Amino acid sequence: MFPSTNLQLRRAGRGSKLKEQIIIVGMLVCSLVAILITIGIVLSLAFEAFLFFRKVPVFDFLFGLEWSPQTAIRADQVGASGKFGVLPLLTGTVLISFIAMAVATPLGLYSAVYLTEYAKPKTRNWIKPTLELLAGIPTVVYGFFAALVVAPIIRNTGSGAGFDVSSESALAAGLVMGIMLIPFISSLSDDVISAVPKAMREASYGLGATRVETITQVVLPAATVGIVGSLLLATSRAIGETMIVVMAAGLAAKLTLNPLEAVTTMTVQIVTLLTGDQEFDSAKTLAAFAIALFLFILTMGLNVIALKIVDKYKVHYA
């Protein structure tokens, strides 16, 4: 038994030099796929967007105040060209993201502070995963909840109070999106707050500060950078969120900041433009790619900044 084992070992040892090189190169190739995906995204979006910008000037797209992408059947029809100004979509996106962040930031931050600074380990151990359930629920479920439960409540309360609320409102979509973002903010800020060195807290207690005073005047200021980073990541998530707004925000491209009205977002328009009957090459279809490119650049920018901030923070206290 022993000699044969020996033989196998030796054989494995001999043949492995080239084989191992191949394996390593194979792994390198696999890791290049990640770069390939990014290149693929940029190229495909940029290519279709380029085709779009040959039909519609970049300036009209970025600064146009009107969005009505219908394409005409005949070329000489009235309004045949369609209007492709992205500003109404941008305001809709910003409005909903703002409402979402206004809901998620206080709830997420206070939850994180309570869990890290006050909660007993036992309580923390079950509340934290329960809160994170919110992050695991598919967005289509949030969309259904927003359209079926939250929107009617808002409409009824609103009309009871004498406001004119449309059945699909930015408020409903934003509110529900905010719920979705709570665990996102709370767990990121949780990490950041926990990373503040214990010595700083103890120094503060030693000087006679209460826990609140320590938290608000020592811990949170020390963690600000990291918290801002996590808020930026959450904002980028809100901007790119699709299903909630598709199901609850509406299609009307209005340039309004009234949260009780129906607004539309960039992601909603991408879905609307690409899920109907589509022909490649029409300005309508290509417009979706132009919006997506815009969206990609926007979220990418936020992410890069946020990740940089968070990284810097880590080094700071490491």
Added chain:
Amino acid sequence: MPDYALNTSENTRRRHIKEVRFQWVGRIAILISLGFLALMFIAISVRGYSVFEQTHIQLDIFFDEAHLDPSGARDPEMLLIADYKPLLTTALQRRFREVQERREKRRLYKILSRGAVFALGEMVQKNPNLIGTSQRLWLPASAEVDLYMKGKVDVSLEEELRRLKNKEINWVNQLKAQGQIKKKFNTRFFTKGDSREPELSGILGAVIGSAFSLLVCFTIAFPLGLLTAIYLEDFAKKTLLTDLIEININNLAAVPSIVFGLLGLSIFLGVFHLPRSTPLVGGMVLALMTLPTIIIAARASLRSVPNTIREAALGLGASKVQTTFHHTVPLAMPGILTGTILGMAGALGETAPLLMIGMVAFIVDVPQGITDVATSLPVQIFLWADSPEKGFVERTAAAIMVLLSFLVLMNLLAVFLRKKLQRQW
């Protein structure tokens, strides 16, 4: 500067109140968040649970040979598509003899689901001996009757505002009095594909579509993600290229999912001409999205394997590749699998990118392979949520319950793996 010496007790009291208040704000924030979670589960369960039962009506059906198969050939194909409607109308007429007027008769036939015809067809195809006999059968009721039986029709509403009129309600109540209408477990919901009629639609097609997509997603993303993680963690020297790969992976994890859908649309469909609306393309898009999650989780897991293990293996003469594949990776596997399962759970709930590659069509047939046209469970939920018929509301909620149960199962599996198999170093 306040004068502390004079006012100490007052000041302490104030600071104490502030402390308590702050704690309560924290508690309330958590309660609100958990409250939303509870509200969501309750709102969905309350609407969805009723789907698991469906109303059936008992009728005496005479399988008339002269009508169904006059030639006596008993060809299964022909038996399935024979005209079963007269059988139902006769049975209903015999049950409600007082209904004489034509228009009323037509309304009477509508208390049965259109699916009753197919149910009879399938029954006779399976057992041709039924022809010529009379049978007492439970047949599916229409969506409106079903809603009424579940107490979801507001009878206090004026008759014109209801889809179910007083006459129909009267018939249903007659049946109820004699025990000829009742709710039975809804097997159809779990064994059929989509349908235009709420009472006939099921989720099996969507579930199978999701399963195929996840299968494709796993076969692509798992090996790719694992090998990338191993390379970055154990082999790569810190170069510009590996830095670039790392930054890339972190950023990809935060790209909006819909952008991946557009990538799939223009590259997989536009350039490679893969079949549209199929789990193959859906799975590929999901794989690209899940890849960063798997890589990040696998790297964390590999990193947690202590270096002493690697050094011991190397010290006994193993090569670097052998050390990694014989020792590090098996030890890190529970963590890697946990991350992969969580990534798959995310992929299962994903909707937007699948809309982009056309997995959003109305599909009745259950897909047989990865190149069949299909939808997925979350897309089905989206489609049903968009339908105007009232019967689809409860079906949407029920489909969500099914989706959430799958997610809970996957998460439990991940927790189990972590608890049972992962070693603490």
